[in-house]
Amino acid sequence: MFEKFSKEARAAVVKAQEVARDEHSGVIDSRHVLVALIETPGPAATAVAGSGLDPTDVVRRLRREIRAGDALDADALAALGIDLGAVRERTDAVFGAGALDRAGAARHRRSPGHIPFTTDAKKALELALRETLRLKSSTIDGGHLLLGMLRDARNPAARALSDAGADLARIRHLVENPAA
Template sequence: MFERFTKEARTAVQGATEIAERERSESIDTRHLVITLAEGTGRAPAALVTCGVRPDDVAARARDAVRRGEVLDAEALAAVGIDLDEVSRRADETFGKGALDRAARKGSRRRKHWPFTADARKALELSLREAVRLGDKGIDDRHLLLGLLRADCPGGRILESALHDAGSDVAALRAAAEHESRAA
């Protein structure tokens, strides 16, 4: 599959790896991919802009989620009575501001390879399916974006939230990304 990645898609995946390293993440997940796509210069950020979403806002949301270690679905946890914000507030109150962040980073070690999470691998696989569906020979940043939108993942939820706040939706972003394909 990776042989079909264009230079911009390879750059996006490499950027996600670099972000995971800088943030001392244990693995590369879809939030890392969202950051690098939103901060990129390809057609994915243009599709976001078409939907009224600022790419820098999407990147900031994803970076914030990575720094908070927010892999868990806060809404799902709230449904069973767990408030992530309250847990974080109490940890800060007891152990000092940023206690959970420090604890997570203290346990991280430098490594040469960061594995992809299952949802990131699924999003990459879905990007291939999107390229095939659109009749494109290569996988570029738009296909990565479309794969993230199809996968049930934290990165996709960040995109959905940004779209909602901008008064748009996933269908509009999918259409904009597909239009970027025809415009190229």
């Protein structure tokens, strides 16, 4: 399938790996790919900007989510009687400010080699191929990658766009009809 990727789509996949390294992620999920698409000029970035979202704000939110990773869930811990705020305060007092976050980030550092794609990212890439075929395109471009993410509302990238206030149908329309 990768042989059908346009230069732009290949660049987005490479950039997604850079995003993962920048944010100390052990895997690449669809949010990493979305950051790469928004940060790279092309149909996906144009559609996100044209939907009324501030691309810089969306990227900031996505990177924050990615950095948080599987961060401690304050509500889940509270259900067990653990006050995460108190734990953070005590940890900061003993080990210095941000010690708990630094410990979590160190756990996610990987070697500079291959970073695997999550199931949701692989599915989005497969759905991008389906979108390419549906639109009778000869290559998979960044717009198709975005359409693949939007095709499944449970996809983390689609959820992140929705949480940012995006009208996903509008973004889809802008990708499919760039002159609109």
